[in-house]
Amino acid sequence: MAEPTRLDLLRGLLAESGHAAMYVSDLVNVRYLTGFTGSNGACLVRADGEAVFLTDGRYRDQSAAELAAAGNDDIEIVVTRDLLGVAAGRAPADLVAETHLLDVDSWQQLDRPERSGRLVERLRETKDDTEIAALRRACEISCQALEALVAGPLVGRTEREVARDLEWRMLELGAEDKAFETILAAGEHSAIPHHDPTDRELRRGDLLKIDFGARVDGYHADCTRTFVLGPAQDWQREIHAAVRESQAAGLDRLRDGVPVADANTAARGSLEASGWLDAFTTGLGHGVGLQIHEDPFIASSHTGRLASRTVLTMEPGIYLPGRGGVRIEDTVLVTDPDHGGEPDVLTDTTKELLEID
Structure with missing residues (x-):
């Protein structure tokens, strides 16, 4: 049939x-x-x-x-x-x-x-094989482009220049376009959740937050990583570790049959335990597909449950105005419980706090 x-x-x-x-x-x-x-x-x-x-x-x-x-x-x-x-x-x-x-x-x-x-x-909300393949490819291209970007020198270049460089790398790898306007924010700008790149130069000591993605066959990737230019300071390590723990707690709840609100509770609970919940001012996650933001949206008000083959993001953050901020975001596939049920993180590039030049 x-x-x-x-x-x-x-x-x-x-x-x-x-x-x-x-x-x-x-x-x-x-x-x-x-x-x-x-x-x-x-x-x-x-x-x-x-x-x-x-x-x-x-x-x-x-x-x-x-x-x-x-x-x-x-x-x-x-x-x-x-x-x-x-x-x-x-x-x-x-x-x-x-x-x-x-x-x-x-x-x-x-x-x-x-x-x-x-x-x-x-x-x-639930993707078929063709959609999952496009999303997986978009995420692969995104990660490959980012890894190539941060392998090269960044200090002294402007936010706008580095953002365009990343976008060009995604196109060269086969993306049809960027998924959305790249957010590339250095230093104090990294505390702004949705910052438009400027001519500010990247300097040693800066946190560097990059929120970006490729689009393939109409389907969008969404990924955020935060790095440090040069040696990390203690406060930078602390907030990065807190965000990473929060994201891990939220990711663990992205499973078939789990209430959507549970992922919100887990990620926010982790930030509350580390003392940083008040510095998290954005949404926690959203569906991804033919639109960069689509159903379901992760929130305490969501009354539904997750279903296998749903693709969505998990993106907690800490934002300290005037100092800097950290966001870690992945595009994630909810998998079939009959085949393990572990969340499949499609944006699988490192989440370590890399110290780059």
């Missing part, structure tokens, strides 16, 4: 929820369901089996090729400038849509559909 397609899985969720069809207009969700990578497309998916893909004339050939490559060559393709109007004319009465993306006029044109309840995002 053939494996169900992503469209089949969505049809199953629609049937479970008692809805006849869904209008999908989020381009990330459209890509996930159909394989289409262009800038204008939508699809109408019926629970009873029919699916229609809509795009404009610019993407006539591209959409046909991409849908076929994704195994969706049986989907009807409608080329039109009025995607919404055609969808509205063909939609059944009981329609759901991504209403958070629709303006009022579009919502009314679709005859006021109900909220979809993030059905496609639910499917995207």
